[in-house]
Amino acid sequence: MNRIAVATLLALAACASAPPAPPASVAADVCTDDAARLCPGVEPGAGRVLACLRGRQAELSASCKLAVEPTGQAQAELAQACKAPAERLCPGASGVAALDCMRWRYADVPQACQDAMWAAQEKYDQFKSICAGDLDRWCKEVPRGEGRLIACLRSRASQLAPLCREMVTP
Numbered sequence: 001m002n003r004i005a006v007a008t009l010l011a012l013a014a015c016a017s018a019p020p021a022p023p024a025s026v027a028a029d030v031c032t033d034d035a036a037r038l039c040p041g042v043e044p045g046a047g048r049v050l051a052c053l054r055g056r057q058a059e060l061s062a063s064c065k066l067a068v069e070p071t072g073q074a075q076a077e078l079a080q081a082c083k084a085p086a087e088r089l090c091p092g093a094s095g096v097a098a099l100d101c102m103r104w105r106y107a108d109v110p111q112a113c114q115d116a117m118w119a120a121q122e123k124y125d126q127f128k129s130i131c132a133g134d135l136d137r138w139c140k141e142v143p144r145g146e147g148r149l150i151a152c153l154r155s156r157a158s159q160l161a162p163l164c165r166e167m168v169t170p
Contacts, residue, residue, distance in 0.1 A: 031064040047166055074116075074123035075147070081116035085109055096145040131164035 031053060035042075038059055039052035053060060053068045060068065082102060086093065089108055090101035102109055102117065109117070128135070131153060138159070139152035153160060153168045160168070 031060075031068065034060050034064040047162070050166055074120045078113075078116040078120040082109070082113040085113045127167060130167055131160070134160045134164045 031049075034053060035049050038056045039049055042048050042052045050068060053064065057065055057068070078099075082098075085108075086098045086102055089105045090098050093101045099117070102113070106114065127149075134153055134156070135149060138156045139149055142148050142152045150168050153164065157165055157169055
Protein backbone atom coordinates (compact mmCIF):
# COMPACT_ATOMS: atom_id res chain seq x y z
CA MET A 1 0.00 0.00 0.00
CA ASN A 2 1.40 3.38 -0.85
CA ARG A 3 2.30 6.01 1.78
CA ILE A 4 -0.66 8.29 0.98
CA ALA A 5 -3.16 5.46 1.46
CA VAL A 6 -1.53 4.43 4.75
CA ALA A 7 -1.49 8.04 5.98
CA THR A 8 -5.15 8.44 5.02
CA LEU A 9 -6.15 5.28 6.87
CA LEU A 10 -4.18 6.35 9.95
CA ALA A 11 -5.80 9.80 9.87
CA LEU A 12 -9.26 8.23 9.57
CA ALA A 13 -8.51 5.89 12.47
CA ALA A 14 -7.26 8.76 14.64
CA CYS A 15 -10.36 10.83 13.92
CA ALA A 16 -12.67 7.91 14.57
CA SER A 17 -11.12 7.31 18.00
CA ALA A 18 -11.00 10.96 19.08
CA PRO A 19 -13.36 11.69 21.97
CA PRO A 20 -16.43 13.73 21.04
CA ALA A 21 -16.83 17.29 22.26
CA PRO A 22 -18.83 17.69 25.46
CA PRO A 23 -22.48 18.41 24.61
CA ALA A 24 -22.75 21.69 26.52
CA SER A 25 -19.81 23.21 24.69
CA VAL A 26 -20.73 22.34 21.10
CA ALA A 27 -22.86 25.31 20.13
CA ALA A 28 -21.35 27.67 22.72
CA ASP A 29 -17.75 27.13 21.60
CA VAL A 30 -18.43 26.93 17.87
CA CYS A 31 -21.14 29.55 17.33
CA THR A 32 -20.48 32.28 19.91
CA ASP A 33 -19.06 34.75 17.40
CA ASP A 34 -21.72 33.95 14.80
CA ALA A 35 -24.53 34.40 17.33
CA ALA A 36 -23.12 37.74 18.51
CA ARG A 37 -22.71 38.97 14.93
CA LEU A 38 -25.92 37.62 13.37
CA CYS A 39 -28.39 37.39 16.24
CA PRO A 40 -27.78 40.34 18.57
CA GLY A 41 -30.71 40.97 20.84
CA VAL A 42 -32.12 37.43 20.51
CA GLU A 43 -32.84 36.20 24.01
CA PRO A 44 -31.17 32.84 24.71
CA GLY A 45 -33.40 29.92 25.64
CA ALA A 46 -36.14 27.80 24.10
CA GLY A 47 -34.07 27.38 20.91
CA ARG A 48 -34.38 31.05 19.86
CA VAL A 49 -30.67 31.57 19.10
CA LEU A 50 -30.49 28.25 17.24
CA ALA A 51 -33.53 29.23 15.16
CA CYS A 52 -31.91 32.57 14.36
CA LEU A 53 -28.66 30.89 13.30
CA ARG A 54 -30.49 28.32 11.17
CA GLY A 55 -32.32 31.17 9.46
CA ARG A 56 -29.01 32.75 8.46
CA GLN A 57 -27.04 29.64 7.42
CA ALA A 58 -25.54 31.30 4.34
CA GLU A 59 -23.73 33.77 6.63
CA LEU A 60 -22.43 31.28 9.23
CA SER A 61 -18.82 30.23 9.70
CA ALA A 62 -18.12 26.72 8.40
CA SER A 63 -17.83 25.20 11.89
CA CYS A 64 -21.01 26.84 13.15
CA LYS A 65 -22.88 25.83 10.00
CA LEU A 66 -21.94 22.21 10.70
CA ALA A 67 -23.07 22.55 14.32
CA VAL A 68 -26.53 23.95 13.54
CA GLU A 69 -27.55 22.23 10.32
CA PRO A 70 -30.09 19.46 10.71
CA THR A 71 -28.44 16.03 10.83
CA GLY A 72 -30.34 14.80 7.80
CA GLN A 73 -28.89 17.57 5.63
CA ALA A 74 -25.36 16.20 6.05
CA GLN A 75 -26.64 12.76 5.08
CA ALA A 76 -28.42 14.15 2.02
CA GLU A 77 -25.27 15.99 0.92
CA LEU A 78 -23.28 12.78 1.40
CA ALA A 79 -25.73 10.80 -0.72
CA GLN A 80 -25.70 13.41 -3.48
CA ALA A 81 -21.90 13.83 -3.61
CA CYS A 82 -21.11 10.13 -3.31
CA LYS A 83 -23.81 8.34 -5.27
CA ALA A 84 -21.92 8.03 -8.57
CA PRO A 85 -18.52 7.24 -6.98
CA ALA A 86 -20.14 4.60 -4.75
CA GLU A 87 -21.82 2.95 -7.73
CA ARG A 88 -18.50 2.95 -9.61
CA LEU A 89 -16.18 1.91 -6.75
CA CYS A 90 -18.50 -0.28 -4.68
CA PRO A 91 -21.04 -1.89 -7.03
CA GLY A 92 -23.86 -3.66 -5.23
CA ALA A 93 -23.13 -2.03 -1.86
CA SER A 94 -25.58 0.38 -0.26
CA GLY A 95 -26.03 2.33 2.97
CA VAL A 96 -23.41 1.73 5.64
CA ALA A 97 -21.75 -1.01 3.55
CA ALA A 98 -21.20 1.45 0.69
CA LEU A 99 -19.76 4.04 3.08
CA ASP A 100 -17.39 1.47 4.57
CA CYS A 101 -16.32 0.44 1.07
CA MET A 102 -15.70 4.10 0.15
CA ARG A 103 -13.51 4.52 3.24
CA TRP A 104 -11.33 1.63 2.09
CA ARG A 105 -11.12 3.13 -1.43
CA TYR A 106 -10.65 6.68 -0.11
CA ALA A 107 -7.74 7.54 -2.44
CA ASP A 108 -10.03 6.85 -5.43
CA VAL A 109 -12.93 8.93 -4.08
CA PRO A 110 -13.46 12.41 -5.66
CA GLN A 111 -12.75 15.42 -3.43
CA ALA A 112 -16.42 16.51 -3.20
CA CYS A 113 -17.36 13.07 -1.90
CA GLN A 114 -14.41 13.05 0.54
CA ASP A 115 -15.54 16.43 1.89
CA ALA A 116 -19.11 15.16 2.28
CA MET A 117 -17.85 12.02 4.04
CA TRP A 118 -15.89 14.11 6.57
CA ALA A 119 -18.82 16.47 7.16
CA ALA A 120 -21.22 13.56 7.68
CA GLN A 121 -18.78 11.86 10.09
CA GLU A 122 -18.33 15.09 12.08
CA LYS A 123 -22.09 15.56 12.22
CA TYR A 124 -22.59 11.95 13.32
CA ASP A 125 -19.95 12.31 16.06
CA GLN A 126 -21.63 15.50 17.24
CA PHE A 127 -25.04 13.81 17.15
CA LYS A 128 -23.73 10.87 19.21
CA SER A 129 -22.20 13.25 21.74
CA ILE A 130 -25.28 15.43 22.15
CA CYS A 131 -27.79 12.57 22.11
CA ALA A 132 -25.75 9.90 23.95
CA GLY A 133 -28.04 9.77 26.98
CA ASP A 134 -31.22 9.65 24.90
CA LEU A 135 -29.77 7.05 22.53
CA ASP A 136 -28.82 4.88 25.48
CA ARG A 137 -32.19 5.33 27.17
CA TRP A 138 -34.56 5.02 24.20
CA CYS A 139 -32.74 3.49 21.23
CA LYS A 140 -30.21 1.07 22.71
CA GLU A 141 -31.26 -1.85 20.50
CA VAL A 142 -31.68 0.13 17.25
CA PRO A 143 -28.96 -0.57 14.66
CA ARG A 144 -27.09 2.34 13.05
CA GLY A 145 -27.81 3.22 9.45
CA GLU A 146 -30.63 4.22 7.12
CA GLY A 147 -31.86 6.88 9.55
CA ARG A 148 -33.05 4.38 12.17
CA LEU A 149 -31.47 6.17 15.16
CA ILE A 150 -32.93 9.53 14.18
CA ALA A 151 -36.34 7.93 13.55
CA CYS A 152 -36.20 6.31 16.98
CA LEU A 153 -35.35 9.61 18.67
CA ARG A 154 -37.98 11.53 16.69
CA SER A 155 -40.61 9.06 17.87
CA ARG A 156 -39.77 10.17 21.43
CA ALA A 157 -39.16 13.87 20.69
CA SER A 158 -41.12 15.14 23.69
CA GLN A 159 -39.00 13.01 26.05
CA LEU A 160 -35.56 14.02 24.72
CA ALA A 161 -33.03 16.37 26.24
CA PRO A 162 -33.46 19.85 24.69
CA LEU A 163 -30.22 19.88 22.65
CA CYS A 164 -30.90 16.41 21.27
CA ARG A 165 -34.49 17.35 20.39
CA GLU A 166 -33.21 20.45 18.55
CA MET A 167 -30.77 18.33 16.61
CA VAL A 168 -33.19 15.63 15.42
CA THR A 169 -36.36 17.57 14.75
CA PRO A 170 -36.75 19.27 11.39
